[in-house]
Amino acid sequence: MELTSSIYDSQSDFETFGGGFGGDLEHGLVSGKGAHWKRNRSIITPAFSSGKLRQMVPCIQESCDTLLKTVRNAMKTTDNGQQMEINRLFGGFTMDVISSTAFGIHVESQTNPDDLFVKHAKRMFDISFTKPWMLAILFFPTLKPLFVKLGACLFPLDSMAYFRKLTFQLLKERKSDKQVGRKDFLRLMVDAQEGRLELDPEDEFSREQSGISSKPTHLGLTSEEILGNVELFFVAGYETTATALTMTAYNLATHPECQDKLRQEIQEKIGSDKVDFDNVKKLDYLDMCINESMRLYPTAVRFDRTCVKTTKVKDITIPAGMVVSVPVHAIHHDPEVWVKPDVYNPERFSATERAKHDPLDYIPFGYGPRQCVAMRLALMEAKMATVYMLRNFRFCVGSKTEIPPTMEEKAIVKPVSLWLKLEEIK
Numbered sequence: 001m002e003l004t005s006s007i008y009d010s011q012s013d014f015e016t017f018g019g020g021f022g023g024d025l026e027h028g029l030v031s032g033k034g035a036h037w038k039r040n041r042s043i044i045t046p047a048f049s050s051g052k053l054r055q056m057v058p059c060i061q062e063s064c065d066t067l068l069k070t071v072r073n074a075m076k077t078t079d080n081g082q083q084m085e086i087n088r089l090f091g092g093f094t095m096d097v098i099s100s101t102a103f104g105i106h107v108e109s110q111t112n113p114d115d116l117f118v119k120h121a122k123r124m125f126d127i128s129f130t131k132p133w134m135l136a137i138l139f140f141p142t143l144k145p146l147f148v149k150l151g152a153c154l155f156p157l158d159s160m161a162y163f164r165k166l167t168f169q170l171l172k173e174r175k176s177d178k179q180v181g182r183k184d185f186l187r188l189m190v191d192a193q194e195g196r197l198e199l200d201p202e203d204e205f206s207r208e209q210s211g212i213s214s215k216p217t218h219l220g221l222t223s224e225e226i227l228g229n230v231e232l233f234f235v236a237g238y239e240t241t242a243t244a245l246t247m248t249a250y251n252l253a254t255h256p257e258c259q260d261k262l263r264q265e266i267q268e269k270i271g272s273d274k275v276d277f278d279n280v281k282k283l284d285y286l287d288m289c290i291n292e293s294m295r296l297y298p299t300a301v302r303f304d305r306t307c308v309k310t311t312k313v314k315d316i317t318i319p320a321g322m323v324v325s326v327p328v329h330a331i332h333h334d335p336e337v338w339v340k341p342d343v344y345n346p347e348r349f350s351a352t353e354r355a356k357h358d359p360l361d362y363i364p365f366g367y368g369p370r371q372c373v374a375m376r377l378a379l380m381e382a383k384m385a386t387v388y389m390l391r392n393f394r395f396c397v398g399s400k401t402e403i404p405p406t407m408e409e410k411a412i413v414k415p416v417s418l419w420l421k422l423e424e425i426k
């Protein structure tokens with residue numbers, strides 16, 4: 001479906017947003033707790049099974065082709081001596097992927113960054129925790145209900161209104177279209193709502209992750225929950241993956257020996273074959289380069305858990321109800337865990353080196369049952385785009401490249417702006 005986004009830019013739904021501090025997203029997976037979260041997660045998890053990821057490959061390939069075209073067009077017109085703001089470039093790419101794999105819509109984020117859809121999706125993640133009222137809530141959580149009553153919300157209300165309207169329109173279309181075609185996320189959630197959710201019987205991943213059987217289930221999902229999850233996918237999937245790609249490109253530009261080694265691996269293992277779900281898994285060194293980038297620059301610098309039962313860990317008693325923060329960035333940079341932690345060295349992630357580490361030493365996607373549900377999609381997408389780019393361009397440091405880059409500390413940590421020089425490989 002082609003999205004003519006201007007028709008959804010309505011201000012009229014402001015009052016009808018999902019309410020609460022997290023707005024519509026309070027009904028999404030990430031805000032759920034206990035049995036409610038488990039049910040929600042069981043429904044979402046099959047969307048990321050091997051079978052579903054394979055079905056997403058043509059969409060990602062198409063977005064990779066557009067990525068190359070965007071770079072070539074920019075190189076023809078740019079006054080910056082082949083230099084490009086790489087975070088913007090990859091932002092357009094991940095937006096394309098998420099909109100097509102999640103909802104089957106085509107927004108041309110890469111070629112039309114002024115599109116309303118793109119504008120609103122970007123604003124959804126532009127959350128700063130430095131607003132005075134957010135700091136007040138952070139330090140005095142008991143004040144939260146008061147701020148919520150006064151209309152405080154993490155997300156811009158007009159952007160939420162936009163996605164609410166868009167989602168309900170797409171949902172209406174899906175419900176009237178009884179043909180079960182490509183299983184994008186939205187279709188999966190509609191199936192769940194209508195009691196038609198089935199797990200891929202051969203998919204161990206889905207079953208292990210969701211903890212439910214392969215028999216059809218009747219789990220139900222409210223429209224509010226669908227909306228919450230839809231908005232969550234945009235928010236969670238867009239800048240996280242774009243930043244992982246950006247920082248990988250930056251590290252390869254500043255470590256040309258690693259870039260050459262990676263290009264050689266691609267040449268030796270997959271030659272000029274089209275990159276897909278299966279052959280990208282053969283690229284061990286690519287996996288190492290991306291892991292090392294996400295160790296140095298985790299986008300989620302911290303995640304939290306609430307203790308449900310008073311627990312003793314070594315000499316520390318954690319009372320029920322206490323929120324425990326896991327400092328991802330600090331763990332990834334701890335000299336007692338990683339030798340010379342500030343140095344980019346993909347070899348740390350070779351099979352032998354990795355075996356020497358505790359799994360909790362490297363946690364860019366979180367850990368345990370609440371680990372990022374889309375980790376495999378994010379990695380596949382980042383790997384495919386990196387291969388497409390490396391086969392055609394060399395990432396180089398240019399006069400505008402800031403070393404080290406200044407990082408912006410908003411809801412996720414990302415570079416303020418990252419310029420690289422791109423040289424076409426003839």
Ligand code: HEM
Nearest residue numbers: 030236237240241244300303365366367370371372374378
């Ligand atoms: C490189 C890209 C990404 C990174 C680094 C990342 C990181 C994370 C982290 C750290 C968490 C919290 C995990 C925990 O508490 O243990 C999380 C959760 C989540 N992520 Fe991602 N993520 C990425 C991409 C994506 C994408 C592409 C999507 C959706 C299409 C997504 C959807 C989610 C959802 C729905 C959750 C909540 C899971 C739950 O509470 O059960 N993420 N992610």
